[in-house]
Amino acid sequence: MPTALxxxxxxxxxxxxxxxxxxxxxxxxxxxTILYPLTLLATWIHEMGHGLTALxxxxxxxxxxxxxxxxxxxxxxxxxxWQSGLTSAGGLVAPPIVGALLLMVxxxxxxxxxxxxxxxxxxxxxxxxxxxxxxxxxxxxxxAAILGAFAxxxxxxxxxxxxxxxxxxxxxxxxxxxxxLFSRSATIEGISRPSDVSAVADAFGGSYLVWGLAIGxxxxxxxxxxxRLAWRDQPPRAVRSR
Numbered sequence: 562m563p564t565a566l567x568x569x570x571x572x573x574x575x576x577x578x579x580x581x582x583x584x585x586x587x588x589x590x591x592x593x594t595i596l597y598p599l600t601l602l603a604t605w606i607h608e609m610g611h612g613l614t615a616l617x618x619x620x621x622x623x624x625x626x627x628x629x630x631x632x633x634x635x636x637x638x639x640x641x642x643w644q645s646g647l648t649s650a651g652g653l654v655a656p657p658i659v660g661a662l663l664l665m666v667x668x669x670x671x672x673x674x675x676x677x678x679x680x681x682x683x684x685x686x687x688x689x690x691x692x693x694x695x696x697x698x699x700x701x702x703x704x705a706a707i708l709g710a711f712a713x714x715x716x717x718x719x720x721x722x723x724x725x726x727x728x729x730x731x732x733x734x735x736x737x738x739x740x741x742l743f744s745r746s747a748t749i750e751g752i753s754r755p756s757d758v759s760a761v762a763d764a765f766g767g768s769y770l771v772w773g774l775a776i777g778x779x780x781x782x783x784x785x786x787x788x789r790l791a792w793r794d795q796p797p798r799a800v801r802s803r
């Protein structure tokens with residue numbers, strides 16, 4: 562009888578995830594459509610980053626919206642410019658931080674299962690508490706179901722590779738949307754609004770382009786740390802004698 566493939570090393574899972582991402586993104590027809598659920602997941606994390614940062618600095622997080630074009634809005638309220646600036650920056654750095662954490666943590670099948678299950682549970686909780694858009698109510702349950710399915714029923718190999726794939730997608734999300742990272746404004750649902758970096762510049766001073774460079778550099782730093790720690794192989798387990 563054929564035996565199941567053993568789980569790859571953390572390096573093997575990382576290499577397979579990177580290969581899968583770039584092959585699908587670059588060579589597979591409609592590759593962007595295949596990765597669309599993960600793109601919307603990144604949008605959700607971006608908006609959650611705004612909202613949770615607002616709560617952390619003493620503001621309010623009312624609701625978030627995710628739209629079909631992968632844009633989104635977090636409706637927050639703060640009292641001081643510094644709170645508003647940090648809230649705006651929080652959304653930009655949230656996907657790289659979460660992606661780096663996934664890369665760091667998912668170095669074994671059990672850890673990958675816990676990470677995917679925790680992410681799925683957080684999506685479900687946010688649906689009840691904060692998500693208030695039709696596209697979000699349609700797409701995010703699908704994301705939660707995919708994450709939960711890999712956590713509950715995926716093979717050790719598929720769990721590790723998928724968790725690393727999600728981590729890579731999130732970690733490069735902010736820099737992959739450089740057109741938004743270096744824009745003064747953005748059109749969301751037909752309305753032109755100040756971009757996040759513009760809001761950061763208004764709160765703390767300086768050029769939005771300089772803030773875009775700074776946040777982009779931070780995002781790349783998170784990615785580098787996540788990749789470095791994911792590349793470290795798991796130490797061999799001690800064999801217990803009976």
